[in-house]
Each structure stands twice: as C-alpha cells, then as structure tokens.
Amino acid sequence: VGSLKFKLTVAYDGASYHGWQSQKSGRGVQDQLESAMARLFGADLARSESASRTDTGVHAYGMAVHVEIPAERFQMPENRFALALNACLPADVRVRSARRMPAAFHARFDAIGKQYRYHVWNHPVMNPLLRQQAWHIPRPLNLGAMQAAAAQFVGRHDFRAFTSHRAGELGDSCRTLTRCSVKRSGSHFTFCLAGEGFLYKMCRGIVGTLVEIGRNERNDTKVAELLAQRDRRLTGMNAPAHGLVLWKVLYPTRR
Amino acid sequence: VGSLKFKLTVAYDGASYHGWQSQKSGRGVQDQLESAMARLFGADLARSESASRTDTGVHAYGMAVHVEIPAERFQMPENRFALALNACLPADVRVRSARRMPAAFHARFDAIGKQYRYHVWNHPVMNPLLRQQAWHIPRPLNLGAMQAAAAQFVGRHDFRAFTSHRAGELGDSCRTLTRCSVKRSGSHFTFCLAGEGFLYKMCRGIVGTLVEIGRNERNDTKVAELLAQRDRRLTGMNAPAHGLVLWKVLYPTRR
Numbered sequence: 137v138g139s140l141k142f143k144l145t146v147a148y149d150g151a152s153y154h155g156w157q158s159q160k161s162g163r164g165v166q167d168q169l170e171s172a173m174a175r176l177f178g179a180d181l182a183r184s185e186s187a188s189r190t191d192t193g194v195h196a197y198g199m200a201v202h203v204e205i206p207a208e209r210f211q212m213p214e215n216r217f218a219l220a221l222n223a224c225l226p227a228d229v230r231v232r233s234a235r236r237m238p239a240a241f242h243a244r245f246d247a248i249g250k251q252y253r254y255h256v257w258n259h260p261v262m263n264p265l266l267r268q269q270a271w272h273i274p275r276p277l278n279l280g281a282m283q284a285a286a287a288q289f290v291g292r293h294d295f296r297a298f299t300s301h302r303a304g305e306l307g308d309s310c311r312t313l314t315r316c317s318v319k320r321s322g323s324h325f326t327f328c329l330a331g332e333g334f335l336y337k338m339c340r341g342i343v344g345t346l347v348e349i350g351r352n353e354r355n356d357t358k359v360a361e362l363l364a365q366r367d368r369r370l371t372g373m374n375a376p377a378h379g380l381v382l383w384k385v386l387y388p389t390r391r
Numbered sequence: 392v393g394s395l396k397f398k399l400t401v402a403y404d405g406a407s408y409h410g411w412q413s414q415k416s417g418r419g420v421q422d423q424l425e426s427a428m429a430r431l432f433g434a435d436l437a438r439s440e441s442a443s444r445t446d447t448g449v450h451a452y453g454m455a456v457h458v459e460i461p462a463e464r465f466q467m468p469e470n471r472f473a474l475a476l477n478a479c480l481p482a483d484v485r486v487r488s489a490r491r492m493p494a495a496f497h498a499r500f501d502a503i504g505k506q507y508r509y510h511v512w513n514h515p516v517m518n519p520l521l522r523q524q525a526w527h528i529p530r531p532l533n534l535g536a537m538q539a540a541a542a543q544f545v546g547r548h549d550f551r552a553f554t555s556h557r558a559g560e561l562g563d564s565c566r567t568l569t570r571c572s573v574k575r576s577g578s579h580f581t582f583c584l585a586g587e588g589f590l591y592k593m594c595r596g597i598v599g600t601l602v603e604i605g606r607n608e609r610n611d612t613k614v615a616e617l618l619a620q621r622d623r624r625l626t627g628m629n630a631p632a633h634g635l636v637l638w639k640v641l642y643p644t645r646r
Binding site: 147228 | 404473483486487515520524
C-alpha cells in the first residue's frame, strides 16, 4: 500500500544538545526525534532526514525534517501524529506540525532557502531571562553602522571569508543572501539572515563581524573588501552558538 | 561619616528559586543577594529590603531593593557596585543597576506602583524556547473578549474575588489598577498589569480569569459582577507562576 511521508517542523532549545545530528552519546536532537519514532513505530523506522544541521548549542524554531512510515504501521489519524511524537519527546524538543507530503518530498533536497535569527543583549548587565538565548555585549553597539554594513551582505557573493570550513573541504563558496538586517528593541538586538543556502558557521561569522563593526572596532570597514579578500583571518569572530536560532526552512509553494 | 544607601534594580530567572524571600533552604533570591553582600562587606551587612515579594517560580526584570553600607566599609567607586555584586551572584540573578539614594529611601514604603507582565503561548504545541517563561494554552484564545474584559479591571475596585489570601488575613482589599491590557504577537500573548498595589496572587487570579474568558468558558461574564460578588470561588484559576514577571517598581520622580 506504500508509505506515508511527513514533513515535521521541529522547535528545540539547543542548550542541552550537541547540535541536531545524531551522536554516539545520544545527545543530538535527532537522537531524541528518532527515539520517539522508535517508540511509536519500532526501531527499524527510526530514521529522519533534516533540511540542515545545527551546531552544538544552536536553537531552532522551524527545523524541517522528513520521516516515512509504511501505511500499515501508521495506526492513528494523521492529525494526531505531532501529538504522539511530542508525548515521547523531552520538553525542550517539540514537533510544531506534521504535514503529509508527496512520496518524492525530501527535506534537504527540496529546501529553497533558510532563515536565521540571532539575538544580542546589549547592556552592561546580562538579562538573566535571556542568558541562554542571546549573546551578551556589554558596551554600546552602533545600530546605524551595523545596519549599513548588514545591507552590503545582501546579494550573491563569495562568502569564503565568513565560513569556518577547513582548507580543502570547501567547494563553491558563492551563496546568495536575500536578507541581512538588524533591528533593535531597547537592549535587545535581533539580526535576521535569509538565503538559499549557508556555508558552515557563515551566520555566526557574519554576525560576529557585524558586532565588531557595531563596537567601532573596525573603522571604515568595507564589507565588499572583506568579501573580496576571501580570508577568514581578516573577518570577525564567530558569534557564540547560543544566540542563533534556525528560524524557518523555505520550500516551493505547493500547487 | 554615615552610611551609603543604594537602590538595586534586580532581574532574575525565578525557575530555580523559592520566590524572592529568604528561605531556611537558602533558595530565596534574597539569599543569593545577601550572600553577595556578605562576601563584599561582611556577614553583618548582608541585609536587604525589597519593594515586594515574588512567589516560587515567578521571574523579575525590575525588582527594587535597598541596601545600606557604612561609608568606611564601601571601598570601591560607586559605579562599580553593581559589577561587584554581579561577580558574586549566580548567572540567573543580575543587578541591573545600583543607584545611590538619600538616607531616607525605603524600597517598599516609597514605592508608588508596580508593573507586571504575564506571558502566554497560545498554540497547540508549546514553544520549547519559552517553556519556562510562558503559560501554554493549546486551544485558541479570543483576543477581543480578553481585551474587553481586561479593560473592566482598570480603576479602583475591591479585588477580594481575585486574591488567594486566607480568610481573616485580608484587610482592606480595595486596589487601583491603572493598566490591564493584552496584546498578541503571533502565538505569543502578553498581559500588562499596573497599579499602586496588588493583593496576594492578584495578578495570577486576574490573568487566570481572563484566559478562561478567552477560552470562551465564561459566556457573558461581566467582570463587574465578579468583582461585586467578592467570592474567590466564582473567579478563574490562578495562572501558573512561571508566566509572571515583576516588570518594574515605580517611585516618585526625584526632584
């Protein structure tokens, strides 16, 4: 009778995990999801494919994952699937929705873009309610300088200077950013990055560089020059993982 | 030479504490602050007076506290005091500012008002990033009904029906609310309450009743009738502690 394919939208607090990907230690978020699948359907069906990985400590609001279950083993109404998975998951991992997809759907190959958010708390004293979800920058940030620099990242560029790939591991390093912006609400700064695809640690490299610009540590920095030099040693530090959220994975609108 | 009085503005994540007040267990937030005072100035000066208490699990962004230190024991620039306290505090408690005040200042007696915020996550699935800071309401809330009801709490009323005081413990139960409002951003609802003073668990009783109205569990509820009946058994549940934040304590503008 064939099998049922679902797209899961997964949110998680990354603080306790060694990133998305399965780990021998069992501390990948994927291990939690696959344990839940194993409890519901048996160990042989505990497999999932995600749109992306996330690093240790990075959070997600809209990670996308696909899973496949033989129709005869799927013994519940489809609209109860997310509920059933959540009943088997720890409170820091939640399936926001489980949507039936055509058999050919693939969470990674069909994704056409991703959105990230990065949170900074800019005040001499850290906000304890955000301490696990925002980067603390004590000295004042120059919002206008960061906004002007952020805008220069938008478009198609070689982002080699903003990735932490080791030499030789990196193929084509051109990517297109459709959005790179910063907004402020009191002491809370939010960076929004969107694009077709991202290189390894590219978000964190860009945000780290923007924060150095915001601290006025890089007078007269031209983003275009940093991009053209293609040298990771000339750009900013990687912003720490705990401020980053994989916000959304984009797919073509279904006809 | 007299002594130096300071107003401390304190933020804390209440998840790990048995409320503000000192506990024999040492798990009051006040115990953390007073341990920090003891380390800086000696155990005999480890005393603080707060504007308010908070219940187990309740958070604060702007708790106000005063402390007093003999001038000859205060061996640092005044603008380093918050930094010094924070160096002795756990990461879930932070002194946002330490401001020198006249000797007569008293954090509780001089306060003229307080503001609270209450967070609700209204979606079938809880957001794991807010699980310790928002109340999860799975079924849809009627924003308009809650807003209309909230407005009726504003003004001077007998709030006996919205407090958890035991019989006989309650004196005058009239209070003035200057604000009671609800706003929505996606699945995130924020309640704002402000007033001169609040009875025990009054915020949580009001929010719990508003949420029942938002769930359409109280058709044609008239807030005025609930207030007039003065009967706790006829009003809603107490909203859980972990959604509540003591946002700000108000003092007269200094001349």
